[in-house]
Amino acid sequence: MPELPEVETIKLGLQKKIVGLTIKKIEVLSPKSFNGDVREVEGKKVLDVWRRGKVLGIDLSSVTLLFHLKMTGQLIYIPNDIRLTANDKRFIGGHPTPDMVGKMPNSHTRVIFEFSDGSYLYFNDQRRFGWIMVREKGEAERVKFLQKLGPEPLQKGFSWQILKLNLSKHPKTPIKVVLMDQSVVAGLGNIYASEACFDAKIDPRIKVKDLTDNQFQSLHRGVIKSLRYGIKYGGSTKTHFVDADGHKGYFLDYAYCYGRDKHPCKVCKTEIKKITLGGRGTYFCPRCQS
DNA sequence: TGCCCCCTGCAG
DNA sequence: CTGCAGGGGGCA
Secondary structure (H helix, E strand, O other), X not given: OOOHHHHHHHHHHHHHHHOOOEEEXXXXXXXXXXXXXHHHOXXXXXXXXXXXXXXXXXXXXXXXXXEEOOOOEEEEEEOOOOOOOOOOOOOOOOOXXXXXXXXXXXXXXXXXXXXXXXOEEEEEEOOXXXXXXXXXXXXXXXXXXXXXXXXXXXXXXXXXXXXXXXXXXXXXXXXXXXXXXXXXXXXXXXXXXXXXXXXXXXXXXXXXXHOOHHHHHHHHHHHHHXXXXXXXXXXXXXXXXXXOOXXXXXXXXXXXXXXXXXXXXXXXXXXXXXXXXXXXXXXXXXXXXX
């Protein structure tokens, strides 16, 4: 899924588009994707759009909608004046399949929100891992998933000491695996955990207990830097991610290791290696990160 | 802490 | 055909 920068990108887009609109109707095409009662949501006005870790929240009067996009989720807003054509390349990584041409929803659309001004928000999710949850306002932050989340890495209080403290709960686990633990720090996934290790010049296989304070500090900088770059370039589109306008993100063009196995390191020309850590593909430069 | 699983589709 | 994919819950 979308990791923190991708969810942040969607959030920034939706804030501009849907705050103030009223949800007129919700169509649930895939019941598994929608946890709640649509009648609690229909007729409510959008007050705010926010993000916590990889979760997106939409506050309405009296209820909150929570979204987790997991691996293939998309939230695409279509204004009421848009008419799609066969040449429109805004969907699915720029390669519209026949069933998407000229229309939304497409075959991966799971939930459709219709606003009272005639515009739509489409929740698409090929693999159906993602979810939408309806919660009473105030009850939303007590959802188990949100309660377990660690600190927000882009907020002021996130220090290298806190990062070290949280990472150190898993002394014998490879650092890159622990960075992806949402209770340690919220929002890092496979791409940005790899990039943070590269930026810090740390081998992703190193166990947390073997890191020095200097390395924790580098890692802290690397985490923040890679996430900020991710946001700056509109997120990472490997296959599915698009922003609220349906546009791809370009961070992967600037990535140092993720997805670059067999290519030369942008710093030292050494071949980037791909290994498996914690069951996930992991990329690193054997020379820079040693 | 490490697997298997949820589900769908694509590349090799 | 097998393996793999921005995630993460549940189980030993």
